[in-house]
Amino acid sequence: MHQLCFGYLSHLFSMPTLLTVGSYRFFCYTGDRDQPPHVHVERHKEEAKTWLEPYPPPK
Numbered sequence: 001m002h003q004l005c006f007g008y009l010s011h012l013f014s015m016p017t018l019l020t021v022g023s024y025r026f027f028c029y030t031g032d033r034d035q036p037p038h039v040h041v042e043r044h045k046e047e048a049k050t051w052l053e054p055y056p057p058p059k
Contacts, residue, residue, distance in 0.1 A: 015040075 018039060019026040025042045032038070037052040 015027045015029060017025055017027045023043050026039050027042065028039055036055050038049050038055075039052065041048050041050065
């Protein structure tokens with residue numbers, strides 16, 4: 001799932017930063033509870049999401 005167009009929103013709201021590595025910021029949204037565990041990664045106002053386990057789960 002692409003979330004690049006929403007990267008600028010994370011600057012408007014206080015999202016918990018889990019880790020910062022160089023210019024990469026790893027964070028989570030509290031409203032993403034209906035999705036499998038994942039983290040968002042932001043760099044230069046662009047954002048991506050990565051799941052912590054394979055998605056969709058293997059059958």
